[in-house]
Amino acid sequence: MSWLTGLLVAHAVVGGALVASGHRLRRAAFPLGALPMAAALVAVAVTTGEVAGGQVRDEWSWVAGLDLDVSLRLDGFAQLMVVVISGVGTLVMLYAARYFGDTAVAGRTAGLLVLFSGSMLGLVLADGLVLLYVFWELTSITSWLLIGTDHTKPEARAGARHALLVTGAGGLALLAGLILLGTAAGTWSLSELLADPPSGGVTGAGLALVLVGIMTKSAQYPTHAWLPGAMVAATPVSAYLHSATMVKAGIYLAARLGPVFALTGAWRPVVVGVGLFTMVAGGLRALRQNDLKLLLAMGTISQLGLMLVLFAVGVPEATAAGCVLLVAHALFKAALFLVVGIVDHEAGTRDRRKLAGFGDGWGPVKVIAAVSAASMAGLPPLLGFVAKEGAYEALLHEGAWGVATTVGFVAGSVLTVAYSARFAATVLARPAPGATPVPAPRATFVAPAAVLAGLTVAGGLAVSALVEPLTDGATQALVPGAEHVHLALWHGFGVPLALSALTVALGAALVVGRDRVARVQAALAPQRDGDDVFAGLVHGLNVVAGRVTGVVQSGSLPVYLAVTLLTAVVTPAGAVLLHGRFPGWPTFADTPLQAFLAAVLVAAALVAAVTDRRFVAVVLLGVVGYTMGLIFVVQGAPDLALTQFSVETLSIVVFMLVLRYLPSGFKRRAPAMVTWVRAVIASTVAAGVFALTLISAGSRTEPSVSSEVVASAAEDGAGDNVVNVVLVDIRGLDTLGEISVLVLAAVGVVALARAGRRPRGLAPPESDDASTPPAPEAVETAKEGM
């Protein structure tokens, strides 16, 4: 174990402690939570030299029996991801201290953010496929908890559930896909799998399933609808999880797989298709939004589509452009989310129709919004421009399909310019004369966003010094044998620059003709969006489940019994009839006493079957049981007899308890037809059990293991009572399982029996003033004391 494991442990410990601290630490929880994130940032910065020469690895045995190791590795791409995750995380935590203030959810939110950050670090550091999946799901779960923080609001619960169901289902697909890939490659290490990629049908199926996981996690069409729903989360959460990091988990995996599998099967056309469609559709949706946060969310979906396209191409230039875009997007989108949070916090709304402009003291916020929106639109000299130029450059080198992709890319980028302008216009607006001025935010509230915007500018101006080392290492880690990819703000005059100019011009045209665009959009807008589809699916599932339950769980005890008994007998009886061999009749009786007991037993059973009174039936069943015990005694099996007698005694008492709740006689006689059916079923079961016992006892082909068990009971189990040694030692694990089931059954029985009636112990105390009803606390205490 080395410092990589240490970082993850630090996140887990700090996060858990902060969640446990509740609201005691108040807003100080956030700076404390920023500590492990900052530590990760520093650790990565210090080890740059080591990573440049290869990678830092950390391995230790996890489940030795399954050959599973915890293997972590920090290579160039992981380094870039860690910088994004921990860097944005640190800033968001500082911002959140101001956003949440001393509210009751501060400790919990801060802790969950740290836990999420740790899961995300684990995800990008994991080299084992299973480990990667574990962290993948951990991010889903922490995201679910963070979206549902305000759990008293139904829309928060709905949004959280939607996100969890979609990303969770995608996670299961991912698990299946990873298992297929791991099986095909014969290794559970991601780096080994990528170094020696498998091929064939199994690999294709595995990649398809992994792609489903990627699409759900990174909110690609048609599984995108959870991301707008997740915007019910607090803005710092959205800024961190749903723009900068978690939604990039899918992109991360696509980036790892893309360069290796780009030319395998249909990976490239399918992924590029999905990404382009998402980019354009998300852009159109973003342009329709009035809620600034939803606008950014739809913009995120669109940008994620673009990243997916770039990483699916698989060549070094496109991959490098994807890495730049990943960093640029994290910087500008997180900053924009933070701006929306400031606006929402101070103005009380984020609906652009209700925001009437911002006056004195909002200068810094306006600059941040303008810079970040410009980077989103891809304007020079910002980092977003570098990313887009690089992307055009890379795609244009890819021949005909690259040009086709470029067309879709330009369309998406035009929309991006338009919705960036829509966002910026709202924040930059001057207040209308006479409107109540919105109070200006404090400097500490704005500072984290200012840092992000500053990096956007610096990254663009000094791209070769600041960003290139990071993306270069990432590209070389992703694409085997990649050459150095030079990044530059100025590529000279050429097709990419012309395309950029065209994009901006068309985007500006959309802005100028925005009223007409809005009318077209309104006409084109689908009647049902992804949310409705999801709600419909969930509703449909419930309806189907209800119908199936209605058929399968008819509620009729005789039907359940008939199905269970017939299945239990007919299935093995069929096998016996096919393969069994009749061994001849056994001795009828060893002693006259046996015959007598058997006769009593049969007579009691027959009378029990035809009696009208429940009480008589129970007593006769008891007679059957005790007679059976006597037969054991006659056969010389004292322990069996002892058990049989005890079980029988208890069964009768329990039967009697239950009888008190039932009518004394059985229901009116059933129709003759039903009685016959029951008689046939009962006889079939009886005959089946008889035949099964007779034939299976005579069908032995291998020597019995009894002697072996008896020998090992005395030797290994150190006991002479073989039955007991089998129970507690040889088959001890079975016994452990059985008593667990027994405990569950007992708890269930009590819960069922008590449902709907007040236990006697809960009667309100009469000694107190009888006229006042018992205080609710008293009832609660009584319940706990039960």
Add this chain to the structure above:
Amino acid sequence: VTRSTVMDTTARLVLHSALVLSLYLLVAGHNQPGGGFVAGLVAGAAVALQYVAGGVDDVRALSRVRPWFILGGGLVIAVATALAPLVTGGALLESGEADLTLPLVGTLHLSTALAFDAGVYGVVVGVVLMVFEAFGDEPEEATT
């Protein structure tokens, strides 16, 4: 509950002997007929007798420990016994043994299987108590 003197006396006489018998079965079970399961059932039968004599209140009066603690405690003991060898590097459920010489009683051959069996015993007794807890009340609404 209508009490009968004969039942009361019988229950009082039998209860303790039955409980001692169940403990004997538990301890002796490794080498002679018995074991945690049977022992628990015998104790359960004794509890049932108590119930027949005095209703659920008499059963509750048997012990201050509530049934779910006996039930859960049994499971905890069994699981702890099963896991204990892992701590010392052994295998799950691996059994150890020791001879214990007590004055008057003589030498007892003890195995960790006995602790596991005690867990089984607790679970079985707990289940029986839980059932009385669930169904042992006088039916309140006789109409049902």
